[in-house]
Amino acid sequence: MQRRHFLAAAGGVLFAPRAGFADVLDASNQPVLPRATGRIISLGPDISEIIFALGAGGRVVARDQSSTFPAALADLPSLGQRRALSPEGVMSVAADLIIAAEDIGPVDVVELLAQRFIPFVTVPRDFSLAGILRKVQIIAAAVDRVTAGEALSREIAADYAAAEALSAGIPLEARPRTVFFHGLLRFSAAGRNTAAGEIMRAAGGNNVFADHEGYLQASPELILERDPEVVILMPDGHGGPLAADVFAMPAFQASAAARNNALVVLEDNLMIGFGPRTAGQIRRLAQVLYP
Secondary structure, eight states, X not given: OOOOOOOOOGGGOOOOOOTTTTTOBOTTSOBOOOOSSXXXXXXXXXXXXXXXXXXXXXXXXXXXXXXXXXXXXXGSOBOOOTTSOOHHHHHTOOOSEXXXXXXXXXXXXXXXXXXXXXXXXXXXXOOSHHHHHHHHHXXXXXXXXXXXXXXXXXXXXXXXXHHXXXXXXXXXXXXXXXXXXXXXXXXXXXXXXXXXXXXXXXXXXXXXXXXXXXXXXXXXXXXXXXXXXXXEEOOOSSSOOOHHHHTTSTTTTTSHHHHTTOEEEOOSHHHHOOSTTHHHHHHHHHHHHOO
């Protein structure tokens, strides 16, 4: 992605960094310049949540489809999925700053954004506590809320450590075998270096696909071979999925999870994003795994 840090202002003058801010680099290794005012496009659920947590939510004028928390985001125009952004939608919004996950796309839309000469800050895709804290640092610098960012980081770090401590002393062999599916049509299962994979690990689960990088399309045969004891899914928006339906599927019928009727349905964005509320999701899953 080509990067630039122009300020759309009279005379096209470059925005000079405030002392101390030049040390903050975004995911593209570019210095983050503070902008205390201006309209923001936020592309990423964790990014949107952090902007609001920093007290800058009133500046957000557009979002991606997955940015649904806090509820105030529902009143803002959606530009679609962050990896399949609509060029028409992007061009329809007047903004002074774009803060986006580093994996946004497609490439032609990213290039279109670059041509608009709007300051563009990329946020790393990092599923760890350190990753969350770096996101906060970058976004706080970008919206000129550094003091609020420091306070938010302390709160997140303490909450995360407390949630992880709930299962920290349990050896791997004693942890229940868990699996998270982003969807059941293709059995898209979370491996390592995913939000769901890290949440399962931190909550005391033994992810049966931790030997795979990212998401994989697991066959029914492979699922039965790994024999999960707990199946974790996202809600379907219609009161389900229900254990009776899930465990009637051939991929699960003979599994330990089916025998124990062990289905956990957790809020979707919290399993695919990684931000201020991740510690709460870790805590909820740990309490289910170790009642």
